[in-house]
Amino acid sequence: MIADLAADQGVWGPGPGDGAAVGAAWEALRTVMDPEIPVLSVVDLGMIRGVEAGEGGRLRVRLSPTYSGCPATGIIALEVARALDAAGFPNAEVVTEVAPPWTTDWISPAGLDRLRESGIAPPPRGAGKRALVAPEERIACPRCGSTDTEVISAFGSTACKALHRCRSCLEPFDSFKCI
Numbered sequence: 001m002i003a004d005l006a007a008d009q010g011v012w013g014p015g016p017g018d019g020a021a022v023g024a025a026w027e028a029l030r031t032v033m034d035p036e037i038p039v040l041s042v043v044d045l046g047m048i049r050g051v052e053a054g055e056g057g058r059l060r061v062r063l064s065p066t067y068s069g070c071p072a073t074g075i076i077a078l079e080v081a082r083a084l085d086a087a088g089f090p091n092a093e094v095v096t097e098v099a100p101p102w103t104t105d106w107i108s109p110a111g112l113d114r115l116r117e118s119g120i121a122p123p124p125r126g127a128g129k130r131a132l133v134a135p136e137e138r139i140a141c142p143r144c145g146s147t148d149t150e151v152i153s154a155f156g157s158t159a160c161k162a163l164h165r166c167r168s169c170l171e172p173f174d175s176f177k178c179i
């Protein structure tokens with residue numbers, strides 16, 4: 001039930017009533033990686049809120065920015081348009097949608113696995129906005145799983161990540177900053 005709800009909010013693919021063109025567009029969108037977190041596609045991040053075929057088959061893609069003011073958002077919209085163009089949808093319209101606001105809970109389960117595999121601590125499920133109030137909250141080390149970790153810097157290798165250190169294995173690691 002919770003998984004269904006998450007899939008519902010994160011979207012991640014075409015719906016049952018969508019045609020082949022919309023399906024092909026989703027496949028193209030899966031190749032657009034986040035410039036800051038290159039192991040995650042915009043689909044896995046839950047940034048793609050919907051793909052619709054409008055009049056004359058023109059596609060409309062609704063895109064949710066991850067962090068408001070994240071400088072990568074403009075680049076991502078361009079990359080999305082470019083990927084759709086390459087997939088045979090030259091006039092796709094990319095619309096930015098700010099409500100409801102994006103949350104880390106929209107990241108797909110596969111995306112969370114890829115974060116972990118690449119040494120970035122994934123955000124805890126349901127952490128969403130809570131983490132803003134408690135930035136010192138313990139994040140599990142992606143290498144050894146220990147929760148005996150500390151925040152070294154609220155800003156990691158990019159503005160969307162925070163830098164932590166594990167007190168068990170002493171390794172520093174990035175976490176995906178929650179909003």
Ligand SMILES: [Zn+2]
Pocket residue numbers: 141142143144145146166167168169170171
């Ligand atoms: Zn560790």
